[in-house]
Amino acid sequence: xxxxxxxxxxxxxxxxxxxxxxxxxxxxxxxxxxxxxxxxxxxxxxxxxxxxxxxxxxxxxxxxxxxxxxxxxxxxxxxxxxxxxxxxxxxxxxxxxxxxxxxxxxxxxxxxxxxxxxxxxxxxxxxxxxxxxxxxxxxxxxxxxxxxxxxxxxxxxxxxxxxxxxxxxxxxxxxxxxxxxxxxxxxxxxxxxxxxxxxxxxxxxxxxxxxxxxxxxxxxxxxxxxxxxxxxxxxxxxxxxxxxxxxxxxxxxxxxxxxxxxxxxxxxxxxxxxxxxxxxxxxxxxxxxxxxxxxxxxxxxxxxxxxxxxxxxxxxxxxxxxxxxxxxxxxxxxxxxxxxxxxxxxxxxxxxxxxxxxxxxxxxxxxxxxxxxxxxxxxxxxxxxxxxxxxxxxxxxxxxxxxxxxxxxxxxxxxxxxxxxx
Amino acid sequence: xxxxxxxxxxxxxxxxxxxxxxxxxxxxxxxxxxxxxxxxxxxxxxxxxxxxxxxxxxxxxxxxxxxxxxxxxxxxxxxxxxxxxxxxxxxxxxxxxxxxxxxxxxxxxxxxxxxxxxxxxxxxxxxxxxxxxxxxxxxxxxxxxxxxxxxxxxxxxxxxxxxxxxxxxxxxxxxxxxxxxxxxxxxxxxxxxxxxxxxxxxxxxxxxxxxxxxxxxxxxxxxxxxxxxxxxxxxxxxxxxxxxxxxxxxxxxxxxxxxxxxxxxxxxxxxxxxxxxxxxxxxxxxxxxxxxxxxxxxxxxxxxxxxxxxxxxxxxxxxxxxxxxxxxxxxxxxxxxxxxxxxxxxxxxxxxxxxxxxxxxxxxxxxxxxxxxxxxxxxxxxxxxxxxxxxxxxxxxxxxxxxxxxxxxxxxxxxxxxxxxxxxxxxxxxxxxxxxxxxxxxxxxxxxxxxxxxxxxxxxxxxxxx
Numbered sequence: 001x002x003x004x005x006x007x008x009x010x011x012x013x014x015x016x017x018x019x020x021x022x023x024x025x026x027x028x029x030x031x032x033x034x035x036x037x038x039x040x041x042x043x044x045x046x047x048x049x050x051x052x053x054x055x056x057x058x059x060x061x062x063x064x065x066x067x068x069x070x071x072x073x074x075x076x077x078x079x080x081x082x083x084x085x086x087x088x089x090x091x092x093x094x095x096x097x098x099x100x101x102x103x104x105x106x107x108x109x110x111x112x113x114x115x116x117x118x119x120x121x122x123x124x125x126x127x128x129x130x131x132x133x134x135x136x137x138x139x140x141x142x143x144x145x146x147x148x149x150x151x152x153x154x155x156x157x158x159x160x161x162x163x164x165x166x167x168x169x170x171x172x173x174x175x176x177x178x179x180x181x182x183x184x185x186x187x188x189x190x191x192x193x194x195x196x197x198x199x200x201x202x203x204x205x206x207x208x209x210x211x212x213x214x215x216x217x218x219x220x221x222x223x224x225x226x227x228x229x230x231x232x233x234x235x236x237x238x239x240x241x242x243x244x245x246x247x248x249x250x251x252x253x254x255x256x257x258x259x260x261x262x263x264x265x266x267x268x269x270x271x272x273x274x275x276x277x278x279x280x281x282x283x284x285x286x287x288x289x290x291x292x293x294x295x296x297x298x299x300x301x302x303x304x305x306x307x308x309x310x311x312x313x314x315x316x317x318x319x320x321x322x323x324x325x326x327x328x329x330x331x332x333x334x335x336x337x338x339x340x341x342x343x344x345x346x347x348x349x350x351x352x353x354x355x356x357x358x359x360x361x362x363x364x365x366x367x368x369x370x371x372x373x374x375x376x377x378x379x380x381x382x383x384x385x386x387x388x389x390x391x392x393x394x395x396x397x398x399x400x401x402x403x404x405x406x407x408x409x410x411x412x413x414x415x416x417x418x419x420x421x422x
Numbered sequence: 423x424x425x426x427x428x429x430x431x432x433x434x435x436x437x438x439x440x441x442x443x444x445x446x447x448x449x450x451x452x453x454x455x456x457x458x459x460x461x462x463x464x465x466x467x468x469x470x471x472x473x474x475x476x477x478x479x480x481x482x483x484x485x486x487x488x489x490x491x492x493x494x495x496x497x498x499x500x501x502x503x504x505x506x507x508x509x510x511x512x513x514x515x516x517x518x519x520x521x522x523x524x525x526x527x528x529x530x531x532x533x534x535x536x537x538x539x540x541x542x543x544x545x546x547x548x549x550x551x552x553x554x555x556x557x558x559x560x561x562x563x564x565x566x567x568x569x570x571x572x573x574x575x576x577x578x579x580x581x582x583x584x585x586x587x588x589x590x591x592x593x594x595x596x597x598x599x600x601x602x603x604x605x606x607x608x609x610x611x612x613x614x615x616x617x618x619x620x621x622x623x624x625x626x627x628x629x630x631x632x633x634x635x636x637x638x639x640x641x642x643x644x645x646x647x648x649x650x651x652x653x654x655x656x657x658x659x660x661x662x663x664x665x666x667x668x669x670x671x672x673x674x675x676x677x678x679x680x681x682x683x684x685x686x687x688x689x690x691x692x693x694x695x696x697x698x699x700x701x702x703x704x705x706x707x708x709x710x711x712x713x714x715x716x717x718x719x720x721x722x723x724x725x726x727x728x729x730x731x732x733x734x735x736x737x738x739x740x741x742x743x744x745x746x747x748x749x750x751x752x753x754x755x756x757x758x759x760x761x762x763x764x765x766x767x768x769x770x771x772x773x774x775x776x777x778x779x780x781x782x783x784x785x786x787x788x789x790x791x792x793x794x795x796x797x798x799x800x801x802x803x804x805x806x807x808x809x810x811x812x813x814x815x816x817x818x819x820x821x822x823x824x825x826x827x828x829x830x831x832x833x834x835x836x837x838x839x840x841x842x843x844x845x846x847x848x849x850x851x852x853x854x855x856x857x858x859x860x861x862x863x864x865x866x867x868x869x870x871x872x873x874x875x876x877x878x879x880x881x882x883x884x885x886x887x888x
Contacts, residue, residue, distance in 0.1 A: 024604075024693060024724050025603075025724070025747075025749050025750075025754045025757065025758050026754070027603065028603055028754070028757045028758055028761055029757065029761075030756065030757045030760045030761075031757075031760035031761050031763060031764040034554070034767070037553070037554075058550060058551065066548040066549075066550050067548075068546070068548055068549055072549070073546075076543055077543065080536075080539045080540060080543045081531070081535075081536035081537075081539045081540055086521060086529050086738055086739055087521065087732075087738045087739050088739050089500075090497070090500075123587075123769075123770035123771075123774075124770065124771065126767075126768070126769070126770050126771040127769070127770045127771075130768060130769055130770070134625075139488055139491055140487065140488070154767060154768060154771065157767055157768035158768040160768070161598075161765070161768040161769070162768075194487070196487075229487045260487065268551075272549060273549055274549055274550055274551045275549045275550055275551050275552050275772070275774065275775035275776075276549055276774055276775060276776060277770060277771075277772070277773070277774040277775075283488065285488070286489075290488075290489075290491070292493065293491050293492060293493045293494075294488060294491055296493050296494035297491055297494050299494065300494040301625070303497075303590075303618060303621060304590070304594060304618060304621035304622040304624070304625040304626075305587075305590070305591065305594050305625070305769065306587035306588065306590050306591045306594070306741060306770075307587075307588065307590040307591075307618065307741075308739070308741070309741065310587070310739065310740055310741040310774040310776065310777065311739035311740060312739075312740060312774070312776040312777075313774065313776070
């Protein structure tokens with residue numbers, strides 16, 4: 001689409017006065033609809049009572065309702081109406097950052113003790129990735145980012161708008177609905193030394209396919225040899241296995257191996273703080289002095305984007321993580337969420353197998369986190385929607401959060417129907 | 423090897439040798455991997471301990487991906503507050519702060535905000551993602567507040583409104599829209615203006631230049647200069663205007679001057695781009711403070727308006743504001759809104775919910791709204807009264823007959839005193855009045871009890887320091 005600079009062509013009278021009716025914005029086309037939002041819109045518009053929404057990327061309880069964690073409600077009660085809302089520092093809440101780093105790097109992390117981590121509070125995972133991408137562009141303008149195939153669609157938007165060239169590396173293996181480890185390793189080896197890689201720390205979105213611990217170790221090894229920079233997007237710590245320490249395993253392996261990593265953390269899912277936009281961007285540096293310098297540069301990028309980050313969610317996070325009672329409550333609640341997801345995976349697979357499906361549905365329980373890459377084709381997905389009123393994205397991604405004990409049988413039946421001839 | 427962009431300043435280059443030093447030391451590394459670690463140059467891990475293993479948590483560090491990054495310059499305004507905190511003098515006064523303070527110089531949480539938060543907690547609202555464009559209820563009330571609920575632009579649905587991260591976030595989204603759809607178009611910024619304006623357009627890669635605004639001789643508006651510079655700008659430029667309570671000078675055009683500005687903007691087919699950070703806070707009246715924006719809208723002009731609720735609702739840290747684009751049709755507004763969303767998605771996906779709900783509750787509920795108007799009048803009233811007191815003190819103490827009335831004419835939180843850099847430094851060093859070096863003081867940080875002291879300081883600095 002050619003961008004007509006309409007501003008230089010003014011002609012004719014306007015009903016609004018001296019200005020022409022051919023406006024500044026005549027050349028602005030409507031943006032494409034977001035593929036995921038469109039699913040929910042269509043779902044909401046459907047009057048069918050037994051409709052199912054498995055496109056949703058947010059946790060739902062067994063009744064299909066959104067959940068606010070008890071620990072969050074308690075934290076909210078403590079701060080309601082009480083605090084003044086003075087600007088946070090540009091880098092965000094120090095307390096929240098400190099607690100957040102402990103979660104990712106470990107309670108006794110040497111990097112934290114030695115103050116070697118440059119970290120800022122960020123606008124959830126998106127904001128953390130974006131500031132990092134801008135930082136990468138500013139300080140390593142010749143670098144590129146290697147992104148797994150597939151990945152969360154917004155990753156591409158983020159690095160594109162940051163003007164960082166993107167490359168891809170093999171990740172998902174459609175035939176096995178698992179990890180294409182050999183091809184992934186090949187791509188890592190073939191990338192020029194010192195390349196930047198985007199890795200999902202746990203619960204890969206959208207496939208739910210994670211490397212095993214052994215595989216992570218091998219990946220880390222090759223990264224060392226190649227001198228690559230690993231940037232972890234960790235949006236599901238705690239939410240994947242139910243255990244935050246376990247979900248941080250990949251990161252800890254890389255830290256043990258001596259990588260100076262970067263991490264984007266989000267509290268959207270694991271604390272259910274979706275709309276609050278709370279997260280953290282961190283970069284491991286050589287020493288405290290470097291970390292101070294890097295942090296100052298991260299702040300420089302944040303300042304002309306939003307000046308300083310929102311306080312409310314940060315307060316909730318720091319209250320919860322710094323209060324042992326609330327933290328324990330949170331750990332229990334995050335396990336409950338993870339367990340429900342895992343339970344639904346088992347139920348869905350069992351139901352499909354009970355129906356006598358000849359296909360393998362092993363991947364449903366092997367995959368981890370909120371999403372299941374079902375292997376369904378776009379046509380099969382369309383049939384699910386049109387015939388069964390089941391809504392999901394056309395790449396066959398099922399959000400297990402939308403599966404409940406009340407709809408899992410129906411869902412299994414429908415999937416079986418559309419796949420039994422294949 | 424990918425080249426490293428080491429920072430541009432010499433100071434950082436001096437740091438680089440330490441990296442080479444480490445690499446030199448690192449000649450006896452044992453690895454349990456057959457490949458060599460020491461590829462030379464950047465991109466290698468090295469260890470400080472003798473034996474490498476996965477169990478050594480402390481030592482190994484890959485230093486080099488972001489080596490040589492220098493310290494960013496300190497923020498000129500934050501530095502003021504830091505210095506203030508460090509000062510132990512009893513008489514110290516922080517006039518750098520861009521946030522409202524009570525007469526007791528304490529931060530202020532508006533009653534209506536507390537009430538709104540209580541309501542929200544009682545209702546037990548969830549924390550689901552907002553849509554990319556933000557909370558619908560907020561977007562509705564914020565546009566109505568700005569333009570007036572009966573304004574044709576509202577009735578005809580011609581305003582594309584997207585909730586954003588306060589004023590900064592709104593400006594940044596608009597800047598990104600300009601960069602994408604008007605490549606090469608320039609933004610004109612007043613001289614002086616809020617410091618972050620330039621950063622926003624720089625980072626958004628939008629070229630900018632300045633138009634004359636502040637006249638140091640009169641400590642007032644250089645109106646001729648302003649008009650001339652707007653006229654001289656290439657047709658189709660974006661003119662960044664402060665809707666009310668100009669930051670940092672406090673000097674606003676008169677209604678007649680606004681008409682003239684609108685004439686020139688129309689004549690040159692420029693796009694007016696308003697930054698409205700103080701609606702209601704400037705004069706105490708929400709409608710009066712929006713009159714400049716409404717004047718332009720009434721002429722049928724397309725315009726952009728960035729709004730912030732940081733000051734007028736005291737929601738500084740919640741980051742709540744909106745970008746509004748007035749278009750000629752509802753269809754155009756829908757298209758523009760969709761593109762604003764496309765810019766927001768890779769920045770932060772969707773905006774924070776808390777502040778939006780507070781605003782929607784306060785503005786959307788008649789009792790709360792009326793209470794808010796009163797609180798705002800109170801805040802604006804306190805600012806006006808300290809202006810008066812300061813003026814009275816200055817006039818009483820200054821025997822020279824200098825006209826200090828600009829203090830009364832200026833409006834909003836800030837005042838340009840006319841003090842230069844050395845004089846401002848004297849204010850701090852001798853009188854412990856902390857302010858920015860451009861002579862700007864924040865009346866929001868002044869109590870009536872301290873007006874005399876401030877007057878003494880200003881007079882001394884003005885007359886005895888060059």
